[in-house]
Amino acid sequence: MEMVPEEIDTPEIMVDRDVLERNISRMAAAVGSKGLALRPHAKTHKMPQIAALQLAAGAVGLTVATIGEAEVFAQHGAEDLFIAYPLWVGQRAAERLRRLSAVARIAVGTDSAEAATALGSALGEAAGRIEVLVEVDSGHHRSGTAPAETAAVARAAAAAGLRVAGVFTFPGHSYGPDMPARAAEDERAALGEAARLVREAGFEVQRVSGGSTPSAAFAESGAVTEVRPGVYVFGDAQQLELGRTRPEDIALSVAATVVSRHEGAGGIPRRIVLDAGSKVLGGDRPAWASGFGRVLAAPDARITALSEHHATVAWPDAEDLPALGTRLRVVPNHVCVAVNLVDSVAVVSEGRLVDRWDVAARGRNS
Amino acid sequence: MEMVPEEIDTPEIMVDRDVLERNISRMAAAVGSKGLALRPHAKTHKMPQIAALQLAAGAVGLTVATIGEAEVFAQHGAEDLFIAYPLWVGQRAAERLRRLSAVARIAVGTDSAEAATALGSALGEAAGRIEVLVEVDSGHHRSGTAPAETAAVARAAAAAGLRVAGVFTFPGHSYGPDMPARAAEDERAALGEAARLVREAGFEVQRVSGGSTPSAAFAESGAVTEVRPGVYVFGDAQQLELGRTRPEDIALSVAATVVSRHEGAGGIPRRIVLDAGSKVLGGDRPAWASGFGRVLAAPDARITALSEHHATVAWPDAEDLPALGTRLRVVPNHVCVAVNLVDSVAVVSEGRLVDRWDVAARGRNS
Numbered sequence: 001m002e003m004v005p006e007e008i009d010t011p012e013i014m015v016d017r018d019v020l021e022r023n024i025s026r027m028a029a030a031v032g033s034k035g036l037a038l039r040p041h042a043k044t045h046k047m048p049q050i051a052a053l054q055l056a057a058g059a060v061g062l063t064v065a066t067i068g069e070a071e072v073f074a075q076h077g078a079e080d081l082f083i084a085y086p087l088w089v090g091q092r093a094a095e096r097l098r099r100l101s102a103v104a105r106i107a108v109g110t111d112s113a114e115a116a117t118a119l120g121s122a123l124g125e126a127a128g129r130i131e132v133l134v135e136v137d138s139g140h141h142r143s144g145t146a147p148a149e150t151a152a153v154a155r156a157a158a159a160a161g162l163r164v165a166g167v168f169t170f171p172g173h174s175y176g177p178d179m180p181a182r183a184a185e186d187e188r189a190a191l192g193e194a195a196r197l198v199r200e201a202g203f204e205v206q207r208v209s210g211g212s213t214p215s216a217a218f219a220e221s222g223a224v225t226e227v228r229p230g231v232y233v234f235g236d237a238q239q240l241e242l243g244r245t246r247p248e249d250i251a252l253s254v255a256a257t258v259v260s261r262h263e264g265a266g267g268i269p270r271r272i273v274l275d276a277g278s279k280v281l282g283g284d285r286p287a288w289a290s291g292f293g294r295v296l297a298a299p300d301a302r303i304t305a306l307s308e309h310h311a312t313v314a315w316p317d318a319e320d321l322p323a324l325g326t327r328l329r330v331v332p333n334h335v336c337v338a339v340n341l342v343d344s345v346a347v348v349s350e351g352r353l354v355d356r357w358d359v360a361a362r363g364r365n366s
Numbered sequence: 367m368e369m370v371p372e373e374i375d376t377p378e379i380m381v382d383r384d385v386l387e388r389n390i391s392r393m394a395a396a397v398g399s400k401g402l403a404l405r406p407h408a409k410t411h412k413m414p415q416i417a418a419l420q421l422a423a424g425a426v427g428l429t430v431a432t433i434g435e436a437e438v439f440a441q442h443g444a445e446d447l448f449i450a451y452p453l454w455v456g457q458r459a460a461e462r463l464r465r466l467s468a469v470a471r472i473a474v475g476t477d478s479a480e481a482a483t484a485l486g487s488a489l490g491e492a493a494g495r496i497e498v499l500v501e502v503d504s505g506h507h508r509s510g511t512a513p514a515e516t517a518a519v520a521r522a523a524a525a526a527g528l529r530v531a532g533v534f535t536f537p538g539h540s541y542g543p544d545m546p547a548r549a550a551e552d553e554r555a556a557l558g559e560a561a562r563l564v565r566e567a568g569f570e571v572q573r574v575s576g577g578s579t580p581s582a583a584f585a586e587s588g589a590v591t592e593v594r595p596g597v598y599v600f601g602d603a604q605q606l607e608l609g610r611t612r613p614e615d616i617a618l619s620v621a622a623t624v625v626s627r628h629e630g631a632g633g634i635p636r637r638i639v640l641d642a643g644s645k646v647l648g649g650d651r652p653a654w655a656s657g658f659g660r661v662l663a664a665p666d667a668r669i670t671a672l673s674e675h676h677a678t679v680a681w682p683d684a685e686d687l688p689a690l691g692t693r694l695r696v697v698p699n700h701v702c703v704a705v706n707l708v709d710s711v712a713v714v715s716e717g718r719l720v721d722r723w724d725v726a727a728r729g730r731n732s
Contacts, residue, residue, distance in 0.1 A: 009458060009732045043674060065675045085675060088625045088641070088691050092375060111626050114690050142676050143626035143639045172673065259454045260477050260509035273509045275454070279706055280731050283649045307538065308409060308702055309431045309451060309731070310508050324480050325454050336674055340645055341706070343729055363709055365646050365675070366375045 004255040004327040005346070005353040011276035012255050013338065013345040014329070017354065019251035020233060021053060027216070027232045028057040035221040039063050039082060039209070041230030044336045046361035047345070048076035050233060061105070063228040067096050068364030074104045076360070082209070084168060084228060086111040086135055086143045087119065093366075094122035097130060107131035107165055107207075111145045113156030120160020127161035133168040133207060134198065138190035139183065140172035147193035151201035158203070166207030166225070167194040174214040177242060177288050184218030187211075191224060214244060236335035237294040238286065253296060253329035254280050254338065255346075256311065258322050269304075269314060272321055276330050277309040282337035289333055296329045303330070370621040370693040371712070371719040377642035378621050379704065379711040380695070383720065385617035386599060387419060393582070393598045394423040401587040405429050405448060405575070407596030410702045412727035413711075414442035416599060427471070429594040433462050434730030440470045442726070448575070450534060450594060452477040452501055452509045453485065459732075460488035463496060473497035473531055473573075477511045479522030486526020493527035499534040499573060500564065504556035505549065506538035513559035517567035524569070532573030532591070533560040540580040543608060543654050550584030553577075557590060580610060602701035603660040604652065619662060619695035620646050620704065621712075622677065624688050635670075635680060638687055642696050643675040648703035655699055662695045669696070 008014065031038040040054045041063040051062055051073055061080030064070045070081045081100070086109050089097065100106050110116045110132050120127040134153045137144030145153055154164045169190055174183030187210045195205045211219050211227025219227045234252035235245035256276035264270030281293050283306060291303035295313060305312040311330065315321050322328065332338035339345070340362055347355035374380065397404040406420045407429040417428055417439055427446030430436045436447045447466070452475045455463065466472050476482045476498050486493040500519045503510030511519055520530045535557055540549035553576045561571045577585050577593025585593045600618035601611035622642035630636030647659050649672060657669035661679060671678040677696065681687050688694065698704035705711070706728055713721035 009456075011731050085641075086626050086639075088623050090375075112690060115625070118691065137628075137634070141635055141637070142671065142673065142678050145628075146634070257454050259481070260452050262503075262511075268503070268512070269507055271507070273452075275451075275732075278650070278703055279729075283700075283703060284644070305508065307508065308706075312508050324478060325484065334649075337644055337649060340674075341729065342731070363645075363707065365377050365708070366641075 003351050004329065005348060005351065007353045008255050008346050010255045010257040010327060011280045013280065013342050014253055014255050015234070015345045015347050016251050017347050017349045019249060020050065023233050023235070023249060023251055024053050024057050027229060028059065031216065031227055032058055034219065036219055036224060037226035039226050039228050040233070041228050042073060042361070043069060044230035044339065045233055046339055046359045047357050048073065048360055049357045051076070051078060060226065066364055066366060067093055067100070068366055069361045070100055070106065071096065072361040072364060074100055078104060080105045082107040082133070083109065084170070085109050086115060088115055089119045089122045091122060097123060098126040101126060101129040107133055109133055109135045109168060110153060110157060111135040111143050113153050116153055116157035116162065117160045120157065120162050128163060130162055131165035132157045132162045133166050133209060134194065136167055136169045136190045136194040138169040138171050139186040140170060142172060144169060147190050147197065150194040151197040154198045154201055154203055164198070164203045166205045166209065167191060167198060168209035171210065171212055171215050174212045175238065180214040181218060184215040187215055188223040213239070231335055234335045237331045237333045238289065240294060240331060241289060247296065250296070250331055252335055253331050256328050256330050258324050258326045258328065261321050261324050263321065270317070270321070272313050272315055274311040274313060274328065274330065275309060276311050278306045279308045280338065280341055281306065281311065281330060281332045282334055282341060284334035284337055293333050294331045296331060369717050370695065371714060371717065373719045374621050374712050376621045376623040376693060377646040379646065379708050380619055380621050381600070381711045381713050382617050383713050383715045385615060386416065389599050389601070389615060389617055390419050390423050393595060394425065397582065397593055398424055400585065402585060402590060403592035405592050405594050406599070407594050408439060408727070409435060410596035410705065411599055412705055412725045413723050414439065414726055415723045417442070417444060426592065432730055432732055433459055433466070434732055435727045436466055436472065437462065438727040438730060440466055444470060446471045448473040448499070449475065450536070451475050452481060454481055455485045455488045457488060463489060464492040467492060467495040473499055475499055475501045475534060476519060476523060477501040477509050479519050482519055482523035482528065483526045486523065486528050494529060496528055497531035498523045498528045499532050499575060500560065502533055502535045502556045502560040504535040504537050505552040506536060508536070508538060510535060513556050513563065516560040517563040520564045520567055520569055530564070530569045532571045532575065533557060533564060534575035537576065537578055537581050540578045541604065546580040547584060550581040553581055554589040579605070597701055600701045603697045603699045604655060606660060606697060607655055613662065616662070616697055618701055619697050622694055622696050624690050624692045624694070627687050627690050629687065636687070638679050638681055640677040640679060640694065640696065641675060642677050644672045645674045646704065646707055647672065647677065647696060647698045648700055648707060650700040650703055659699050660697045662697060
């Protein structure tokens, strides 16, 4: 995947099918060898074709973020879906969950007795068909309850007619530099206490679910029963800069063209401008990142500014600026948000365009 | 527009039609009173319905960022389109421009002799139907050539068979705090010099085009002939925090639900979590912004973290946390990228849902 195939108009997202398949196999083998279940997060790719590859490689089911994503993957044959989100459910959402539960095994998250009660009440007689995993805060301090509160949430869910299946967490603080090992330890401690307390409250804890892409490598049988990594299918510039993905394992990039070129002088910066802006790369930039993505062919180039349709790239002083019209591949900082910007991706293999896949679950925010 | 209408499932983008129409009228009157042409940037809204309101209020035409956006608005009847971007055009793009020029007046940007030559060559006999505006760098240091180089670019464009119509710039540095007046002065100086040099090279400079939303207020007849503001139709949290938009002029917000609620203790932050994350608000956050958007009903609340489907909101200590299930309206930091995330918006008037509009040009990145 060195070149941009001629058929591609820039900017467009390219997925290298061979690298993708290798990433999927590698994670499946690593998780399987530990005796854990793999339930990849499909919000990263939103594509039924990739979900099918993950399931064929041994994933037990899929994780999704919204009811809308669950609907898309169920329509494409997924039979076991976990909506890993603390849903607040009204009548319309409850009806959608009822319909989903008729065609697939459905689990959802909850992090308070109040939300669990509202969920059971909205679902009515269908509540017994929906599994609930209690969300625990393992240090990311986003959603999730304290481990000590999990048993109360489980009891409320059961009283509302729901099936309590276990506990889950998202150790989102694992994405920071030097954080994976510590976040994995936080995750293990929080899930361990939560699982113990829910078990002591009389529930069978079938599922203890954790694991971001960075912390999945630290997951152990006994501490968790399943992991939910997402980003590993593609990799991205964040993972690259943190040293957790090798350049040769990057499966997704944005094909871009040099549209403007300036040698710079008199305080005006030397730079090129690419036609891939925040409307295809996404605007995410953590404070520790070197820029708004990475140019694959130029490791020392820096994307210093990103507007909607322009990436401004400071080029290494020692290297000639690429010519106008040069096509380059840019790796987005955060691949999940880049994929969500496009309706389809170009699938390439050995440098040739072999297919286009629709991002079927794009924009399914609710 | 105080409330979120019951029919809306969160997260969803809401547009208040009455505020929108007021914003459109106000800008049209302000620009018209100076004797300038208004050519609003349609990348902000990407909706033919809003373009129609702008044209009905007196806009002379539309600005767009890509050929794909031009195609969508031309299909919906726009007759005068400026692709304000330094296009690098191959055969497929040239064919699309030829087709566009058969149904609408089309102008494009260019910022180098080489790109102008390539454009004319790719267009062949159709080159004479395409107007070119030479892009000048007025201090944003993105695309655009130095004013001193503009005449050479104009000559190359003419030699390639294109119609040289004038010069343009985007004073993007106007978006920083305390920058509008200075950026407007930079814009005036750069456009003035460029227009003079292109005129001295023997061209009739019919169009001198400038004006971001912040700098449009400083535009003057004599310095420019037209302005291209975009954000003014909706306003956003950036404009709000910079004091350039009043809360009552915000026409677009994201309806969101409180899905998680934590009083906080022992170092764990007091917070609520809303179901509007970066996949509907967009992830843009300038260094000077107070957070990742603003909660309209709670000016002192701060969106301290944003992940794809979660906004973590630090609530003012003096105020009770809103109950789970409460529906709030969040103003995105940068409205152009938020609109680009959704396929349609809910249109409201006096608190009632009155329509849904497709974001017809969403994702038209090339």
